[in-house]
Amino acid sequence: MLLSHLEEKIFSLQEDKAFEEVALELFELHYEKNPVYRRFCESIGIRKQDVLHIETIPCLPVQIFKHYKVVLEGYDEKLVFETSGTTEQRKGYHYIVSPELYRQSALLGFELFYGHPKNYHFLALLPGYLERPNSSLVYMVKMLMEVSGSQESGFFLRDFNSLHEKLKYLQEKKDRTILLLGVTHALIDFFKQYPGDYHDVIIMETGGMKGRGEEWPKFYLHEFIKKQTGVPSVHSEYGMTELLSQAYAKHDGIFSTPPWLKVFLRDPNDLLDRNTQQKRGLIHLIDLVNVYSCPFIATEDIGQWGGEGKFEVLGRLDFSDLRGCSIMAI
Numbered sequence: 457m458l459l460s461h462l463e464e465k466i467f468s469l470q471e472d473k474a475f476e477e478v479a480l481e482l483f484e485l486h487y488e489k490n491p492v493y494r495r496f497c498e499s500i501g502i503r504k505q506d507v508l509h510i511e512t513i514p515c516l517p518v519q520i521f522k523h524y525k526v527v528l529e530g531y532d533e534k535l536v537f538e539t540s541g542t543t544e545q546r547k548g549y550h551y552i553v554s555p556e557l558y559r560q561s562a563l564l565g566f567e568l569f570y571g572h573p574k575n576y577h578f579l580a581l582l583p584g585y586l587e588r589p590n591s592s593l594v595y596m597v598k599m600l601m602e603v604s605g606s607q608e609s610g611f612f613l614r615d616f617n618s619l620h621e622k623l624k625y626l627q628e629k630k631d632r633t634i635l636l637l638g639v640t641h642a643l644i645d646f647f648k649q650y651p652g653d654y655h656d657v658i659i660m661e662t663g664g665m666k667g668r669g670e671e672w673p674k675f676y677l678h679e680f681i682k683k684q685t686g687v688p689s690v691h692s693e694y695g696m697t698e699l700l701s702q703a704y705a706k707h708d709g710i711f712s713t714p715p716w717l718k719v720f721l722r723d724p725n726d727l728l729d730r731n732t733q734q735k736r737g738l739i740h741l742i743d744l745v746n747v748y749s750c751p752f753i754a755t756e757d758i759g760q761w762g763g764e765g766k767f768e769v770l771g772r773l774d775f776s777d778l779r780g781c782s783i784m785a786i
Contacts, residue, residue, distance in 0.1 A: 459485075459747055463557060466744045469715045476510040479718075479742050482751045483513050485528070492524045493750050511720070511730050512675075515740040515754035516588050519699050521548035526750050528553070531765060538590035539697045550592070550697050553748035558700045561745040562596045563603060567716045569704045570635075570658075573604040577626050580611045581619060581638030581646060581660075592697045593662060597637060606632065618651045627656060635660060637693065640677060647684040660691040663769070671771065674709040694769060698753055700745040709769065710762040716744040717768050721759055736760040738773060 467479050486493045487504045493516055495510060497503070502514050520526065523546075526660075527533065533551035535558075540547075578601045585591040591694060594611075601609040608626060612619040626634050635658040638646070643661055659681060679689040689707035703711040703719075713719060721737035723729035729737075739759040743751050757769045 462747055463554075467560060469709075475715070475718065475742075475744070478709070478744055479510050479751065480507070480514060482744065482747065484511070486752070488524070489528045489530070490750060491529065492520065492526045493752075496520065500633070502728075510718075512743070513722075513725070513742065513752055515722075515742075515752040516750045517727075517754045518548070518696070518698050518756060520552060521570075522546045525549070525551060527551045528748050531748050535595075536590055536597070537592040537697045538588060540588065540591065540663050548697060552700075557745055557747065558595075559599060561701045561714075562599055565702050565704075566600060568587055570704070573600045574606075575632055576600075576609075576635045577606045577632050578604060578609040579619065579622060579626075579636045581612065581636065581642045583642050584612050584639060587613075590685070596695075596702070601707060601754075607738060609744060616646050616649055619646065620652075623654065623657065633658060634664045637662065639663075639697050640672065643681065644672070644677070647681060651684040652686075654685040655687055657685070657687065658691055659685060660693055661686055662693050664697075673771075678709065678748065696753075696755065698746075698749070699741065699743045700749075701743045703767075708764050711768065712766050718742045719759070719765075721761065721767075722754070724758070724773050727754070736770070739767070739769070 458492070462478065462481065469475050470479070484504060487497060488494070496516055497514050500514060501764065507513055516526070521539070531553045533553055535552035535553065535555045538547055538548040541693060563573070576595060580597045582597070585593050608622070623634065623636070635659045639662050643659070661677065671770070681687065681690045692705040692711065693702055693711055694705070694711050695702040701714060701717040703713045703717065705711045720740040721734045722740050723731065723734070724738040739755045739757045741753045741755065743753065756773050757768045758773055760770060762768050
């Protein structure tokens, strides 16, 4: 039986106190019913009674998804998402018990920042992701396309000419807003070949070079795209396979989150760090939609506060092994 009482609370949150109440309820549930999460907590010396406030909830390092099946006992997955990476890298898997819960998160989250998908044509430039059968990003974009009802929406692999022609056609048609979403390396390659006037297009980058070259600093990437296209700002999407929610940035890489997703910055060398005044650090996330997997995730991304609850992503932390605990001991 699905945890409908928790699901109902998630998308009706109105204040931080309500978020904390749900987060603490989820912590107790996962400590008792999620064996991987409980072993992690025990490995760093955290007991259930030690966690009284949201700031003290331990976040599970994202690398653990590469080694263990992270899911509540007694629930079977309906869908599996797989992390991207080079062929040499070990992949992680996110087991989805409720695809409908993810659908709600993706659609309501998008609508919160951009309005209803029916107002858009979605063009997706996602090589690499599109070639994998279990990409959460592709799954999300397909949902947006489906709900939009636009017959002009579509994915483009490496056919830059067709994408260019589609953009010109839709710019002339002017019936909906055009949203071009692409992975970093593909957007760079496309706009090198096809610079032009795209001032009326929302260009949204999802980050990542995925082994295609050196990572570009966010500022440099955005300045390049603005120069090649004439757009006043470049939008960004922040998500990952292990989450079921997304953050969005409409300019300058300053991300905002929906009410059911919160960000904390922690010392990358200390899994027990609870310094709430830290201005820069490893991004920890509490995603309440991750009811059945793990709502508490320690990413490998370094971030800094952007003011008023917003944050920036500065890049990846350059290390391969967890500091402060052993994955294999869990």
